[in-house]
Amino acid sequence: MNYNWNWGIFFQPNPMGTGTYLDMLLSGLVLTLKTAALAWVIALITGSLVGVMRTLPSKGANWFGFAYVEFFRNMPLLVQLFLWYFVLPELLPKGAGTWLKQLPNAPFWTAAIGVGFFMSARVAVQLQAGIGSLPRGQKMAATALGLTTAQGYRYVLLPMAFRIILPPLTSEFLNTIKNTAVAITIGLLELTGQARSMQEFSFQVFEAFTAATILYLLVNAVVVTAMRFLERWVAIPGYITGK
Amino acid sequence: MFGNLDFDVIRRALPYLFFEGMTFTLTLTGLAALGGLVFGTALALMRLSGFKILGRIAGVYVDFMRSLPLVLVIFWFYFLVPYIGQWVTGASRPISVGAFASSLITFIMFEAAYFSEIMRAGIQSISRGQPAAASALGLTYGQTMRYVVLPQAFRNMLPVLITQTIVLFQDTSLVYVLSITDFLGAASKVAQRDGRLVEMYLFAAVVYFTISCIASYAVRRLQARIAIVR
Numbered sequence: 001m002n003y004n005w006n007w008g009i010f011f012q013p014n015p016m017g018t019g020t021y022l023d024m025l026l027s028g029l030v031l032t033l034k035t036a037a038l039a040w041v042i043a044l045i046t047g048s049l050v051g052v053m054r055t056l057p058s059k060g061a062n063w064f065g066f067a068y069v070e071f072f073r074n075m076p077l078l079v080q081l082f083l084w085y086f087v088l089p090e091l092l093p094k095g096a097g098t099w100l101k102q103l104p105n106a107p108f109w110t111a112a113i114g115v116g117f118f119m120s121a122r123v124a125v126q127l128q129a130g131i132g133s134l135p136r137g138q139k140m141a142a143t144a145l146g147l148t149t150a151q152g153y154r155y156v157l158l159p160m161a162f163r164i165i166l167p168p169l170t171s172e173f174l175n176t177i178k179n180t181a182v183a184i185t186i187g188l189l190e191l192t193g194q195a196r197s198m199q200e201f202s203f204q205v206f207e208a209f210t211a212a213t214i215l216y217l218l219v220n221a222v223v224v225t226a227m228r229f230l231e232r233w234v235a236i237p238g239y240i241t242g243k
Numbered sequence: 244m245f246g247n248l249d250f251d252v253i254r255r256a257l258p259y260l261f262f263e264g265m266t267f268t269l270t271l272t273g274l275a276a277l278g279g280l281v282f283g284t285a286l287a288l289m290r291l292s293g294f295k296i297l298g299r300i301a302g303v304y305v306d307f308m309r310s311l312p313l314v315l316v317i318f319w320f321y322f323l324v325p326y327i328g329q330w331v332t333g334a335s336r337p338i339s340v341g342a343f344a345s346s347l348i349t350f351i352m353f354e355a356a357y358f359s360e361i362m363r364a365g366i367q368s369i370s371r372g373q374p375a376a377a378s379a380l381g382l383t384y385g386q387t388m389r390y391v392v393l394p395q396a397f398r399n400m401l402p403v404l405i406t407q408t409i410v411l412f413q414d415t416s417l418v419y420v421l422s423i424t425d426f427l428g429a430a431s432k433v434a435q436r437d438g439r440l441v442e443m444y445l446f447a448a449v450v451y452f453t454i455s456c457i458a459s460y461a462v463r464r465l466q467a468r469i470a471i472v473r
Contacts, residue, residue, distance in 0.1 A: 003326065074455035076413035079427060079448050086440045174310070181312030185419060192315045205322045212315060220310040 009204045010211065021198050025208075028194030029215050035111050035190060036177040042116025043176060047123025052153060054128045065124065072121035077182050081114040085186045111183035111190075119176050126168045130161035163234050170227040174220060191215060249439060253446045256433040264429030265450075271343070271425065272412045275350035279411070280404065282351060283358025288388065290359070291366055301359070308356035313417055320349040321421055342423045346415075354411055361403050365396030402466045409458050413451065426450070 010022040018024060054065035072080070085106070089097040103109060134157060142152035162169075181192040189197065195212035199205045253260075289301035308316070324345050325337035332338060340348075369392050377387040397404075416427040424432065427447055434443035 070456065070459075071452075074413075074452045074459065075448050076416040076427070076451055078416045078419060079444065079451055082431075082440075082444045083448055087444050090441045178310075178312040181314040182417065184314055192312060192318070195315070196318060199318075199322075209315065209319050209322070213311060213319075216311055216315070217307075 003206065005207070006204055007207060009202055009207055012202075014198070015201050021202065021208075022211075024194050024198055025191065025211055025215065028189060028191040028212075029219075031108070031188065032177065032180050032190040032192075033219070035108060035115070035180045035183065035188065036173075038112035039114075039116035039119060039180065040173055040176050042113065043119035043123050043172075045120075046117065047120035048127055048158075050120065050124035051127030051131070052158075054124065055131045056149075065128075069121045069124055072118055073125075077115065077118050077179055078185060080118055081110065081182060081186055084114045085110045107183060107186045107188040110186055111180060111188045115176060115179050115183070118179065119172060122172050122175070123169070126165045126172065127161060130165035131157055133164060134160055160236065163236055166227070166231050166234070170224065170231075173227075174223060177219060177223070178216075248442055250442055252433070252437050252439045252442055256430075256443070259433065260426065260429050260446075263424055264426035267343070267424060267428075268412070268415050268426040271346060271350065271415050271418070272408065274347055275354055275415070276408045276411055278347070278351035279354030279358045280362075282355035283360075284362045284393070286355060286359035287362040287366060290363055305356045305359055308353055313353060313414055314420055316353050317346070317349050317417060317420060320352065321345050324348055342418075342421060346418045346421065346423060350411065350415065354407070357407055358404070361400050361407060362396060364403075365400035366392055368399055369395055398469075402462050402469065405458065405462050405465070409455050409462075412458075413455060416451070 010025075011020050013019065014021045014024045016024065018027070050065045050068050053061040054069075056062065075083075089100040091097075092100065100106070138156055138160065139152060142156040147155065180188070180190050183190060184193040184196065187193075191212050195208045198208040202208070286301040286305060289297040290305075292298060324340050328334070328338040328340055329336065373391055373395075374387050377391045382390065415425060418425050419428050419431065422428065430443045430447040434440045437443075
């Protein structure tokens with residue numbers, strides 16, 4: 001292989017004047033984590049609402065939940081980001097559209113919202129499965145105790161369902177982190193984007209992508225370890241994973 | 244709201260969108276699914292082979308691929324494949340491979356990690372007695388897999404495999420980062436040439452949505468049918 005390796009490149013100043021190339025990659029990592037965190041909050045909140053709707057006895061709520069999930073699952077994430085970023089401002093009334101277009105950090109907000117809603121459909125499906133896996137008796141017992149539907153979900157069904165689906169939720173969270181890389185297409189300089197621009201500035205392709213790869217692997221390892229602790233901490237006594 | 248939109252731009256671009264773009268997308272999806280399935284099944288067999296080293300190698304490969312964003316993997320292979328080609332053919336310079344070959348290799352290598360997990364679950368769903376009965380009949384390991392285990396595993400996992408292929412179909416849109424003319428790439432090129440982003444991206448969204456919806460409906464039908472057969 002006639003490729004000029006230069007691992008010292010990370011400690012050389014980058015052309016943007018923001019420190020070394022390593023600083024550039026680390027700022028990308030921070031942006032990846034920030035975007036993923038905001039997206040995950042959106043995904044958890046809306047995903048939980050939709051997931052609950054799909055298990056309610058009401059036909060309308062059910063249908064809405066089904067349509068919501070199908071809508072966000074059957075379009076590529078990239079297309080959804082383009083819809084949020086290029087199409088939505090044009091379809092809004094003029095004033096609102098202009099405000100959206102002039103928003104500072106527009107790629108960041110678009111990416112967080114786009115990835116968030118994309119992932120919310122997946123969270124909804126997981127939560128629906130989690131609630132569905134509970135024995136029917138739990139809901140009946142809640143009703144028999146005089147709890148309203150809302151109270152039944154709040155105190156009985158959801159605390160159980162969320163613990164059961166914690167492992168799949170972990171992988172959905174990891175997917176959220178990985179999916180923020182798609183936002184490179186709308187100009188978000190997250191980790192993959194910074195690795196790409198480092199490659200364009202320095203021509204050190206493999207060093208840049210190796211560093212990004214290692215950082216993604218590290219983030220993965222940290223999240224997986226943290227979630228194992230959380231799983232053990234909230235485990236339900238009497239279940240296989242419980243104490 | 245839709246007042247000043249020009250939907251005629253879509254009609255004029257239709258041949259380009261479908262003959263160039265969609266053909267690329269569908270060919271890439273089909274070949275990558277096929278290659279990914281073959282390579283993924285090989286990885287699954289390695290993990291279940293009982294040879295520790297083989298299993299470890301396949302496991303590390305699968306975990307590694309699954310922790311990286313697809314966009315990063317696309318970039319990796321785009322830059323790496325010419326060097327690998329040089330190394331394999333012994334050429335003096337990195338050889339240039341086309342956009343199609345590069346993205347096909349990327350998606351086969353990437354999807355294999357996901358297909359292998361599906362096939363592993365499928366193989367594990369076959370009861371122990373079946374390979375035992377096969378070896379009692381005198382079948383070799385290869386014959387057992389070929390005639391007994393894999394056909395059933397494949398059949399049990401067919402809905403999941405198709406669902407993964409729908410995900411793959413959507414993911415191929417990410418070759419956009421290499422400026423390749425797949426369906427979305429074609430739509431985006433027309434959009435930028437004619438300054439009609441809204442119409443073209445809405446149309447692309449509708450097309451992806453329709454195809455994925457029909458395919459996932461087919462999966463649900465298939466699942467119901469398989470459930471009756473059992």
